[in-house]
Amino acid sequence: MTAPLLSVKNLTIDYIGEEKDFRAVDNVSFDVAPGEVFGLAGESGCGKSTIAFAISRLHKPPALIRRESSILLNGRNVLDLDDKGLRDFRWREVAMVFQSAMNSLNPVLRIEQQFYDVLKTHKGMNRTQARDRTAEMLKLVDIAPDRMRDYPHQFSGGMRQRIVIAICLALDPRLVVMDEPTTALDVVVQREILQRINELRRSLGFAVLFITHDLGLMVQFCDRIGIMLAGKLVEQNTAEAIYGSPQHDYTKQLWASFPSLHGGVLL
Amino acid sequence: MAFLLRRLCFYLAAFLAAATINFFLPRLMPGDPVQIMFSSAGAELPPESLQALKLTFGFVDGPLWQQYLTYLGSIFSGDLGRSIKYFPLPVTTVLGNALIWTVGLMGTATIVSFTLGTFLGILAAWRRGSLFDVIVSVGAIFATSVPAVVTSLIVVFFFGFTLNWFPTGYAADPALDPAFTLQYLGSVLYHGILPMLTLCTVLTGGFAVTMRNNMINLLGEDYIIMARAKGLSDSHVMLWYAARNALLPTVSSLAIAIGTILGGSLVTEVVFNYPGLGNILYQAILARDYPVIQGQLLIMTATMLVANFIVDVSYVLLDPRLKRA
Amino acid sequence: MKTQPFGLIRNRKALVGVAIIAFILLVAIAAPLLTPYDPGARVGRPHQAPSLAHWLGTTRIGQDVFTRLIYGARTSLAVGFGAGLLITLVGTALGILAGYRGGKADEVISFFTNMVLVVPNLPLLLVLAAFIGQASPWVIALILGGTSWAWGARVTRAETLSVKQKDYVKSAEMMGEPRWRIMTFEIFPNLISIVGINFIGSVIFAIITQATLEFLGLGDPKVVSWGTMLYAAQKASALSVGAWWDILTPCFALAFLGIGLSLLNFAVDEIANPRLRTGNRLGRWSALIRSGEGRL
Numbered sequence: 001m002t003a004p005l006l007s008v009k010n011l012t013i014d015y016i017g018e019e020k021d022f023r024a025v026d027n028v029s030f031d032v033a034p035g036e037v038f039g040l041a042g043e044s045g046c047g048k049s050t051i052a053f054a055i056s057r058l059h060k061p062p063a064l065i066r067r068e069s070s071i072l073l074n075g076r077n078v079l080d081l082d083d084k085g086l087r088d089f090r091w092r093e094v095a096m097v098f099q100s101a102m103n104s105l106n107p108v109l110r111i112e113q114q115f116y117d118v119l120k121t122h123k124g125m126n127r128t129q130a131r132d133r134t135a136e137m138l139k140l141v142d143i144a145p146d147r148m149r150d151y152p153h154q155f156s157g158g159m160r161q162r163i164v165i166a167i168c169l170a171l172d173p174r175l176v177v178m179d180e181p182t183t184a185l186d187v188v189v190q191r192e193i194l195q196r197i198n199e200l201r202r203s204l205g206f207a208v209l210f211i212t213h214d215l216g217l218m219v220q221f222c223d224r225i226g227i228m229l230a231g232k233l234v235e236q237n238t239a240e241a242i243y244g245s246p247q248h249d250y251t252k253q254l255w256a257s258f259p260s261l262h263g264g265v266l267l
Numbered sequence: 268m269a270f271l272l273r274r275l276c277f278y279l280a281a282f283l284a285a286a287t288i289n290f291f292l293p294r295l296m297p298g299d300p301v302q303i304m305f306s307s308a309g310a311e312l313p314p315e316s317l318q319a320l321k322l323t324f325g326f327v328d329g330p331l332w333q334q335y336l337t338y339l340g341s342i343f344s345g346d347l348g349r350s351i352k353y354f355p356l357p358v359t360t361v362l363g364n365a366l367i368w369t370v371g372l373m374g375t376a377t378i379v380s381f382t383l384g385t386f387l388g389i390l391a392a393w394r395r396g397s398l399f400d401v402i403v404s405v406g407a408i409f410a411t412s413v414p415a416v417v418t419s420l421i422v423v424f425f426f427g428f429t430l431n432w433f434p435t436g437y438a439a440d441p442a443l444d445p446a447f448t449l450q451y452l453g454s455v456l457y458h459g460i461l462p463m464l465t466l467c468t469v470l471t472g473g474f475a476v477t478m479r480n481n482m483i484n485l486l487g488e489d490y491i492i493m494a495r496a497k498g499l500s501d502s503h504v505m506l507w508y509a510a511r512n513a514l515l516p517t518v519s520s521l522a523i524a525i526g527t528i529l530g531g532s533l534v535t536e537v538v539f540n541y542p543g544l545g546n547i548l549y550q551a552i553l554a555r556d557y558p559v560i561q562g563q564l565l566i567m568t569a570t571m572l573v574a575n576f577i578v579d580v581s582y583v584l585l586d587p588r589l590k591r592a
Numbered sequence: 593m594k595t596q597p598f599g600l601i602r603n604r605k606a607l608v609g610v611a612i613i614a615f616i617l618l619v620a621i622a623a624p625l626l627t628p629y630d631p632g633a634r635v636g637r638p639h640q641a642p643s644l645a646h647w648l649g650t651t652r653i654g655q656d657v658f659t660r661l662i663y664g665a666r667t668s669l670a671v672g673f674g675a676g677l678l679i680t681l682v683g684t685a686l687g688i689l690a691g692y693r694g695g696k697a698d699e700v701i702s703f704f705t706n707m708v709l710v711v712p713n714l715p716l717l718l719v720l721a722a723f724i725g726q727a728s729p730w731v732i733a734l735i736l737g738g739t740s741w742a743w744g745a746r747v748t749r750a751e752t753l754s755v756k757q758k759d760y761v762k763s764a765e766m767m768g769e770p771r772w773r774i775m776t777f778e779i780f781p782n783l784i785s786i787v788g789i790n791f792i793g794s795v796i797f798a799i800i801t802q803a804t805l806e807f808l809g810l811g812d813p814k815v816v817s818w819g820t821m822l823y824a825a826q827k828a829s830a831l832s833v834g835a836w837w838d839i840l841t842p843c844f845a846l847a848f849l850g851i852g853l854s855l856l857n858f859a860v861d862e863i864a865n866p867r868l869r870t871g872n873r874l875g876r877w878s879a880l881i882r883s884g885e886g887r888l
Contacts (some may be wrong), residue, residue, distance in 0.1 A: 014886070016877040056496045057888060062877045062884040079887060090498030103489040108515075108587055117507070118497050151587040154514050164493075281710045288716070292723050303723070396874060404858075408605075412854030414800040416807050416822065420831070420843050428831050435832075470828060481866050518837040523743065530714030534804055538826075548715075552722055552809050560722045567715040573711055 004031035005207050006055070006073055006175055012066040013050050013059070016103055024050045024063075024230040034174065037201070037208040039218040041254070048211045049099075052179045055209070056094050057086055073175065092122050095168035097161070097181040104164045105152035111138075112148040113164070115167055133146030137166040141196060158189035165197065169204065177209045182217075194221055215254050219243045226249045270589060272578050274307045278572040283339075285568040289324060289561045290338050303328050304557045305351065312354065320558065323348040342565065348558035352551060358562035361547060365567060368438050369543035372459065373532045376466035377525075383467070384474025385517060389510045391475065392482035404479070407472030415531035416467045419538035433461045436540035462539045469531050470524075475518050482513035514588055524576040525571055606859035612852025616845075620665035629656040631663040631816045639828075639835040649837035652828035655840050660816050664842065667817035668849070671729045671802045676795030678737030679722075680744060683794075684787050687748025688775050692756055701745065709740035721810035728812050732805060736798050744790040748783060755782045785864035792857040796850060803846055818842040825844065 025047040030036040036235040040048040050240040051244040053059050057070055057078060073093055079091055098104045106114060114133040119125040125133065135145035139160035143155075152160055161181065168176050180199075198221070201208060212218055218225055219239050226236035227250060235248040246252050291299035303323060307311070312320075321327075323346050325338030339394060341347075343483040347358035410418075427435035439454040440444070485491065494508040538546030542565055551559035583589045619626065629635045634654040648657035655795065672725035721727050727735070745838050756779065764778050780787075798866045805811055806819025809827075813820055821842040825831075830838035837875075862869045880886055 016880060017875075018876065058492055058495055059888050061874050061888070063888065064877060064880055065888060066886045067884060087498045089501065090496055092498065096493065098489045098493055098494045101487050105492050106490045106494070106512070108511055109507065110587075117484070117503065118500055121497070121499055121503075153588045167497075238769075278707065278710065281707050284707050285711050285716075288711075288719070292719065294725055396869075408858055409851055410852045412796065412850035414803055414850060416800075416804050417843040417846045417850075420822070420839055421847075424831055424836060424840065428834075428836075441864075480861075480865075480868055484865075485869075526709075526712045526714070529712050530804070533714060534807070537808065548718065549808055552718065555722070557722070560719055564715050564719045567712045568710075571712045573712055 003075075004034055004072075005034045005036075006032040006071070006209065008051070008055075009070045009072070010070040011051065011053060011054060011071065013047070013069070014064045014066065016062040016064050021064075023231055025054070028228075028231075028233045030226050030233060030236055032175065032207050035201070035205050036208050036211055036224065037222045039210045039212070039225040040221035040228055041212060041215050041218050043213055044172060046228040047231040048228050049179050052096070052177045052209065052211055055175075055177055056090055056096055057081070064174045088122070091118060091168075091173065094175045094177060095171070095173040095174055097135070097164055097168055097176065097178040099180040100184050102157055102160065102184060103234070105160055107152050110151055111163060115170060118167060118170055128192055133170060137170050137197055138163070140169065140200065141166045157185055158193060161185065161189075161193055162196065163198075165193075169200065169206070172204065173206055175207045175209065177211070179211045181210075183212070183214075192219070215242075228256070268583065270583065271576075271579060274576065278576065282565070282568055282572060285564055286339060286342055287320055287335075289564060290335055292561075293324075293557070294331075301403070306555065316355065317350070319572055320348050324558070329452045337585070347562040347565065350551075350556055352556040352559065356410070357560050361559060362544060362562050362566050365542060365544045365547045366570070367534065368541060369532060369545065371568065372462055372466065372536070372541065372543060373528055375459075376470060376532070377528055377568045379463070380467045380470035381474050381521065385510075385514070386478075387471070387475040388478025389482060389505065389513075389514055389515075392479045392486070392513075393509070395483060395486075400479075403475055407476045410468055411474035411476070413469070414534075415465070416534045416538065419462075419465045419535045422461055422468070423538055426461055426464075435459050435461075438542050444496050450590040458541075461537050461581050462541055465539075466528075466531055467533050470528060471556040473522075473524065473527075474517070478510075478513060478517045481516045485513050488512075490510060518578060518582050522575050526575045529567060529571060603863060605855045605862070609852045609855030609857075609859060613856070616665055616849055616852070617669060620669055623659075623662040623666065626662055627656065627659040629659040631660045632667055632814075633654065635659075639830075639833065639838065642837055648841050649835070651824060651838055652830070652835070657821075657837055660821055661818075661841055662689040664817045664821055665845065666801055667729050667815060668802065668819070668846075671733045671817070672795045672799035674730075675733035675736040675740075675798035675802070676791055678733065679794040679798065680787060680791040681741050682737060683741035683744025683790060684748050684783070686741065686745040687751050688779055688783070689691075690745070690751040691752025692771070692775050692779060698749075699818070702749070705742045705749075708739065709746070713740060713805065714801070717805060718808065718810065721805055726812040727805070728809060729802065729815055729817060732802050732811065733798065736801060738739060740794065740797060740801075744794065744809045747786055747790065751783050751786045752779055755779050758782075785860060788860050789857060789864065792853055792860065796853045796857065797819075799853075800847070803842075808858060818846050872882050 008031070009027055009029045011028045012023070015022040015024055028051060030038065040051065042048050050063070054065055055078065058063070062168065065079060069079065078089065087166065106168070107112070112131065112134055115137065116127065116130045119130040119133055131148070134148050138145045138148060143159060143162060143166070182193055185193065194217070197208070210218065210222055219242065222239050224231050224236065224238050225242045227242070227248060229250045234244070235246070235251050242251060246255060293304050296303055305317060305320060306326060323341045325334040325341070327334055327337050339511070345359060346361075350356050350358050350361045353361050388401050391400040394400055423435055426432050434457065438458050439451060440458075440512030443451050443454055445451060491504065491508050494504040532543070533548065535541070536543040537549045540546060544566065547559065548563050553565070628725070631637050632655065635656050636654045638650065638652050638654050640646055640650040640654075646656050646658065648661060650656055651660070686705070688707075690698040716739055717735060720739070721732070724731060735845040759775060761778050764774050785875070802817070803819035803822060806817060807822040807826065809823055810821050811823065813823065822839065825835070825839035828835070828838065830836070
């Protein structure tokens, strides 16, 4: 394997309570290669979203990332960044798609504005330049560029999620973290979005950290998969191996709880 | 726009309700309603004026509905009768002059305290748990839980009577002619400071807490987290993502607060002997000048409805989801 | 949202609030033991400054201010809690009815609720009180109950709409429980924090409004309450003649009671919605950050 793009090492995250702590992520290590799709699977509350948040350092107190942890992106430890460095790093290097398609866009700002604030902050673009870039990005996800003047509520759930993806790609990030990106959508739209992400990934070359509780979906979409249980990464392997020959008991249980999958066809 | 039209119809109904209350109250009291309404006039009122007043208030020979329609007729033709205390001045003149002062006082105080309170609330929510948050929250508890009448009395006692910094009565120096001169306007400002200070003390805390709580309820939303993930500056996320959205429920709670603001403003005027509606009303209550007392309910209701309508319009302007494409 | 039965006890604001209210209540109950005077009697010279004989001075007509203060607490508390209870009862009943029954009942109730909300409360009360004449505290409590329930009704209705969708309500419906039973035993208990906030808010409102109405001269001047104390003092121009004790005493009493109730109100609010808490609960977290055990 080539030098990893993202390298998470000994990541441990606690929620500090008044009396005792809750360990949400327990000594997790994994790598994501450039252009790779890495999946994190596990039931809700197992700590997978906590990892996603840590990569962009979005946690707020009382979350605490323990001293021994490191998150390297291109060899640089994200946890060492100062405020300014962190602001520059966010979105330019790691962009993120959040769980709920309905709520990721600011309901009172035009779509155009939500592209513009990224493009202005990171690239110093003016309105006209930003509009061109916005149009280009919207075309990538099959949304008519003239709709950039609309507000989020004027789009369907699937369209909103595609807009979020377009905003994610506006700065050509090398890693896109997707935290349950399609859970709120119906199955047809879900499939359409994943296909689109895959095409874009092939043409633009970004890597994806894909987080879901839906192991079936994950096997179709990811190159490699890590299985999480109660904050620990209990197994990681290629998608084929996770599907064909799961090692850990928990992975087997997960599969057993699934209705039979009609031949794990990769996209 | 359909939404605003519907609101307008509703306001008309609410105004009618206030008029209906006015109509039925004297008739529901034990005794002769005419006697009750105009008892304070004594023998001073010339008989033909009394007759005219009776007509205005619907005391005509005929069934109740006819009386009611007569009364509504006078209201909608702008005739609220004549004040008994200030006879022969029409109620509309007495209240109209006072209304200007009340609206000026109330309007300025609302704008100042809403702006200030909202900003304090934004900052407190953004730094939740900090010392600043504690100071704002606790300060708000103190300021909002003290009745306006108490705050006014305390303010007038310290700044007016004890320190003698500001006048304790009138809207301007009575020796000056009301005109748009610098001197007169300066005097108006000088006389308005204490009532303003009182109203702002009473109101700011409430707005701050409302904004703080609305904002805290929003901070977990995905679009706020995404805004942070986008690498936007803290102040940008705070203002354009969090506060901008939290403003919506805050503005709609402003509509409910208007009644309180109005009440507070009435009381403050009485304490500061400020020539607004509150003071006129106070005098009218002492003199049992019922035409003025009834008239003020209509004028206040109308003021409240106009203020509500302004809130409705700003809500529509603030929330793109209410605009029709 | 976890319910914390001991939340109120552990909340500092609630403790202080309850202590203030309990103190005033005790003083009001024990009034005859605390003062040798009669609240209505002239027991000194007019407008005497505070002294050992008259701790808080005397009024314009020589009544003892301290005596009037502690007897007045009885009226103010009784009207406040009485009217508060009435307002909450009406508001909660209408809110649950509108929210649960829906349809025509909801339309009618909601229309009236919204109507009452836009007719300004104080001017309406003033008109009512003016026609009634010198209103006794109980009449004031009654008209407050009749005119001030709208806010509570609206909030309760909104909450009922969400509780109504819960499984236990659905299953009670399936089992054919009568509607009044569902409203009383399934829905009402789940609205308790809203009802609590509404009640305390209504008590604050009733105390403030009663004092305001009496201050404006619409109360019965023979009744001893904090509002009539304000009225008498203002009428006697207590401030301009320098008899500050006459007017500031009921002022501070009202402020004190108001603060006590508000603290309680905020505490209930915070317990119902823990995100609103102010106190710093991050002591351990901050210590760990400082010691370099971890970071964000």
